[in-house]
Amino acid sequence: MFPAKPLASSASGIARIDSSLRPVYALVRRRILPCLAFCAVLSPALLLSRSAVAQNTSVRDKVRAPATAGASKSTAAAPHDLAGIWEPVRTGDGIQPSGALNMPADGKPEHDLHFTPLGLEMAKRNKSSNGPAQVVTAEENDPAHACEPQGFPREELFELRATEILQNRSQVVMLYTYGRVWRVIWTDGRELPKDPDPHWYGYSVGKWKDDYTFVVQTKGTDERTWMDNAGRPHSEDLRVEEVFYRVNKDTLELSMTINDPKVYARPWVALNKLQFHLKPPNFDLVEMMCSPSEVAEYNKKHAAPGSIKR
DSSP states (O other): OOOOOOOOTTTOEEEEEEEGHHHHHHIIIIIHHHHHHHHHHHHHHHHHHHHHHHHHHHHHHHHHHHHHHHHHHHOOOOOOOEEEEEEESHHHHOOOOSSSSSSSSSSGGGGGOOOOOHHHHHHHHOOOOSEEESGGGGGGOOOOTTOOOOOOOHHHHHSSEEEEEEEEESSSEEESSEEEEEEEEEOOSOOOOOSSOTTTTEOOOOEEESSSSSEEEOBBTTTTTSSSOOOOOTTTTEEEEEEEEEEETTEEHHEEEEEOOBBBBBBBBHHHHEEEEOOOOOOOOOOOOOHHHHHHHHHHOSSTTTOOOO
């Protein structure tokens, strides 16, 4: 860039230079050298700054990682909220053709319900076309097959399909697909009546155990109804406990315990955390009705004496 001329040192330490190069040297000393010095100081700072930014970004990403990892999971539900349209995750779990899902009438020892003498007598009177003691269709006496109300708890132990739950300050209302029936659960703080008149669907009160657990007690059911599709009986002293647990925004669990000392020697679990998933608000519930004329037509074709078992 510059002519290669040697510099001679003076006693004062100031270099002497050819007079023709003095303007250039002055420019270098006044403008370029200070800039180079500034850049030499600034460069480590920039490198440090970039390193700090990288470190901060890494730490920030680590802090956010758990939230990002959990973003794919269903979000938490609002407290004290069961509202929505709920359908069993597995359709077959709700149909329960052979009796209560977690206690089917399949003849296995672990599903023995331990009837009392009265309970055993009542069970023998019920002739079902399902289960190990099934009879032919012409001999069955299932009241629901004659289009009588199937009642509670059978409404949740047979053909439990998509169910809509509505809520207000004093009630939780269950809208069932099968039979297009509804049931009220009181949430205004009242207690169960001591001796209620029998109702097809009983008398129910519910309380929130915590933000996501809703416990329902039901009594006062009509003993003419069957407990389930296998013909299990019950008395008017039946007490049913339901536990609804809102797992998250999209998942609901239902458990049910049966307690009827007149009929069963000990309580038993009919449903154990049966899972439902939330359907969209515009989900259209199908119609499932018992039609006496259609039942009569079916019996003409299929329920003649000696017909095969279903």
